[in-house]
Amino acid sequence: MRLEWSAAALADLDRFAEFLHDRYPHLGGIIADEILAKVQIIAEYPQLGRPIEGRIDYREISIEILNATYVFRYGYDGERLIMLRVFHGREARR
Numbered sequence: 001m002r003l004e005w006s007a008a009a010l011a012d013l014d015r016f017a018e019f020l021h022d023r024y025p026h027l028g029g030i031i032a033d034e035i036l037a038k039v040q041i042i043a044e045y046p047q048l049g050r051p052i053e054g055r056i057d058y059r060e061i062s063i064e065i066l067n068a069t070y071v072f073r074y075g076y077d078g079e080r081l082i083m084l085r086v087f088h089g090r091e092a093r094r
Helices: 007-023 028-044
Strands: 002-005 050-052 055-065 068-076 080-088
Touching: 002 007, 002 028, 007 028, 007 080, 028 055, 028 068, 028 080
Parallel strands: 002 080
Antiparallel strands: 050 055, 055 068, 068 080
């Protein structure tokens, strides 16, 4: 399975890193490692996420990381998984 990251998903990771660096500098690396580990699990089992309404090729899954929920949105076409967005469960999403 080929794993790719969209520009928006990479921007999400940068946003998390900045937030954590400012408030909880000791957690930044831990959260980053956990997010990457969870994405590897999603890449191994892409059907874990539920389809997003109206887009059967897009999926979403919520995963707990250190007592916080993160929402992963990704596209899956059978050959590659594209991480589209990563949200913290408490942040406002569009």
